[in-house]
Amino acid sequence: MARPLKPLLSRAMIVDAALHLIDKGRPFTIPALGQHLGVHPSSLYHHVSGRQEILELIREQLLMSGATSAPATPPSGPWQDSVRDWAQKYRSSFAEHPHLVRLLTAQTVESLPVLQSYETLAQALRTAGFTPVQVQMAITVLDNFFLGSALDLAAPEEVWQTSQFPDSALAAAVRESPTGVERADAAFEFGLKALLIGLEALRGPA
Amino acid sequence: MARPLKPLLSRAMIVDAALHLIDKGRPFTIPALGQHLGVHPSSLYHHVSGRQEILELIREQLLMSGATSAPATPPSGPWQDSVRDWAQKYRSSFAEHPHLVRLLTAQTVESLPVLQSYETLAQALRTAGFTPVQVQMAITVLDNFFLGSALDLAAPEEVWQTSQFPDSALAAAVRESPTGVERADAAFEFGLKALLIGLEALRGPA
């Protein structure tokens, strides 16, 4: 067969197929990806440097999916709005791909557009009066919380096995709460609200 | 060589060696583990069912060591103290084994001692006036933040590659901040403080 008249693959096709594979809960392997694309595993390397880059491209596509019209506007308005924008983008991207999160925690963020979204947030925080060190800590805190919350999306229906002590405060709390994605979403909103309040209280030189 | 007069291995030896390997930041593989123990990879399977069980044994050992120093005292004093206690226990368990966290997030944990520490926290929050649903959300929020922060402990020295735009607010924030574990710890403390403030503000029926 050798080289076809028209390329059988493209980076976009590879990224789409990979995401599809991951969303199905299947292990993300190069052979499986090749098979899904009707191509030999080694063919992928003509378009992509390797497995790691594929994951990085997925991250980029997801976090930037709504950003085609993003002309890097300097942040305006209260800093809380910038955080909420960032949170929403972050969260909605991963909510539909819960299995993806664990794969992405394996490596560092290298994508330039993603870094730029951090920069936007940093500017908003700095302008609002957070010190540089606080900017770094606040972004780290938000990032950590978002990451943990994203992993929480892939958690089982029953997060805690309270059946062993049904009269506990924990069991009561679980009983009155929603389950599944609803539970994860409610907790995320609650935590975000708490963080916005808490960070505002800590804003500025000590 | 065949069977030695005295076993060369034991479960404890395997667990110790595995943890040692992980803490060195080396990839946790069976061949590497065998080599470190001066034994062929296949020998391990006489003592352990496989890689997964080794990780489970490590978790168990870590949780045990934390539980011995933790008498089940009913919560007293402000709820913030209970949260701080919980946070400290949680964090110190993983702070010495940062590379372990990612390996253990692959599975859920339902160990009884761990659940009991959640229950203690739930009681403190309930007593303090959080509604049952808020108790569930608050614990989830803290859990997510702690997990994200634990993963952060294994982050590379340079979390964000700001070298490409050295004049950014992000670069300035990074420049004035500590690096490594110091950075992760500072952010953790900052985030915990913010959460305690924010959760206090949200406490009670809306």
Add this chain to the structure above:
DNA sequence: ACCTGAACACCGTTCAAGT
């Protein structure tokens, strides 16, 4: 440039052979 297929250096795990 782009797909193929053989090849390489790895994995985790199994199992018959030896004592």
Add this chain to the structure above:
DNA sequence: ACCTGAACACCGTTCAAGT
């Protein structure tokens, strides 16, 4: 029972050969 070493079914990645 417990270690060995060969073997199996996988990985991710490389590369010469083909068009």
